[in-house]
Amino acid sequence: MDRKAESKGPGKAYKNEEFIDTRDARPLRILAEYLEPEARFKRLHVHDTIIFFGSARTLSKDEASAALETAKAEGGNVRHAEMQLHMARYYEDARTLAHRLSEWSMNLDRRERRFLVCTGGGPGIMEAANRGASEANALNIGLTISMPTEEFDNPYVTRDLSFEFHYFFMRKFWFSYMAKAVVVMPGGFGTLDEFFELMTLIQTLKMKKRPPIVLFGSEFWSKVLDLEALASFGTIDEQDLDLFLRTDSVDEAFDFITSELATIGLSDSGPSL
Numbered sequence: 644m645d646r647k648a649e650s651k652g653p654g655k656a657y658k659n660e661e662f663i664d665t666r667d668a669r670p671l672r673i674l675a676e677y678l679e680p681e682a683r684f685k686r687l688h689v690h691d692t693i694i695f696f697g698s699a700r701t702l703s704k705d706e707a708s709a710a711l712e713t714a715k716a717e718g719g720n721v722r723h724a725e726m727q728l729h730m731a732r733y734y735e736d737a738r739t740l741a742h743r744l745s746e747w748s749m750n751l752d753r754r755e756r757r758f759l760v761c762t763g764g765g766p767g768i769m770e771a772a773n774r775g776a777s778e779a780n781a782l783n784i785g786l787t788i789s790m791p792t793e794e795f796d797n798p799y800v801t802r803d804l805s806f807e808f809h810y811f812f813m814r815k816f817w818f819s820y821m822a823k824a825v826v827v828m829p830g831g832f833g834t835l836d837e838f839f840e841l842m843t844l845i846q847t848l849k850m851k852k853r854p855p856i857v858l859f860g861s862e863f864w865s866k867v868l869d870l871e872a873l874a875s876f877g878t879i880d881e882q883d884l885d886l887f888l889r890t891d892s893v894d895e896a897f898d899f900i901t902s903e904l905a906t907i908g909l910s911d912s913g914p915s916l
Contacts, residue, residue: 676813680806684821687803692761692784692821693744693900695737696837697768697828698730703738707731733828733860734771740826740859740893741775741783747901749781758823758904759784763814764805765795768828773799786814819844820914824900825856827887829863844916845886846879852915855903856887857896864889 662668684690702710707728714724741760748758760776762769764785776783777799785800787807796805808814819841827838838858844850858864873879888899 673810673813676808676810677816680817683803683806687782689759689782689784689804690821691758691823693741693748693758693824693826694818694822695741695760695762695768695772695826695828696830696834697733697737697771697826698830698834699763699765699767699769700831701734701767701771701829702727702731703734703771704728704731730829733863734768736859736893737768737771737826737828738775738778740896741772742779743775743893743897744900745776745779745781745783747897749779759804761786761818761822762800763787763833764797764800766797768830770797770799772826773797777801786817788814815840816916819850820916822854822915823852824854824904826896826900827856827858829860829867835868842883842886846883850915852907853886854915855900857899858887858889859891859896861889861891 656662657671663671707724707730711721711724711728713719714721744758745760751757759782760772761784762772764773764787769785773783773785774797782801782804783799784804785796785806787796787805788811789795789807789809796807806814806817808817815837818837822841825841827834841850841854841856845853870879870884874881874884888896890896890899
């Protein structure tokens with residue numbers, strides 16, 4: 644018998660997957676979700692991002708049109724399919740806006756990868772934004788989260804900048820940490836959570852810089868969020884309503900973000916928190 648093999652111990656602790664998956668090793672897992680992305684961002688000279696939030700359920704115009712035709716032909720839920728087609732404009736607007744912002748960004752500083760489009764890496768609005776950036780031949784980021792459901796990432800994320808997180812709070816940290824601008828498209832619980840967390844960070848000055856924020860889709864947001872009511876009841880200040888721009892125009896969103904970044908974002912780089 645090989646005495647060397649016989650006397651070999653249990654092995655290095657950091658290679659012990661049984662231990663790494665335990666409650667005791669949770670601090671190591673959390674730290675890994677900070678250090679590993681940080682190393683990749685540093686290697687690829689990524690410092691600044693433009694975040695796109697929005698529903699994972701939003702279809703492209705082509706997909707929504709096909710779904711409506713199928714629903715009509717097969718006796719499906721036509722009303723739901725019609726709403727999907729109505730909402731598909733936000734997929735196309737996110738795709739166009741991400742494309743234009745990526746082209747603008749690439750003309751600034753190619754080495755430092757300024758203002759990369761960053762999403763949650765999933766389908767819907769996230770896919771649309773990554774797709775628009777990819778179609779501009781720009782690097783883009785996907786911060787996915789492990790889910791007990793189907794595959795969550797989309798094929799348009801730059802592979803070297805595709806991440807999968809276990810902890811929502813670490814994923815949200817990376818959303819906020821390098822964010823220099825934010826586009827909030829119509830979405831559900833996750834989108835609302837992300838939007839309000841950013842508002843809280845800005846309101847409490849925990850975010851050092853004030854990124855331009857676009858709340859895109861007046862019809863949707865006017866029905867879903869009555870933010871003026873918060874000001875009327877005195878739970879926020881009137882000036883807090885000026886922390887974001889509401890619009891339905893890709894042109895207006897693009898002009899607002901690029902002009903704000905030209906004023907406050909180009910002179911400095913680095914974390915927002």
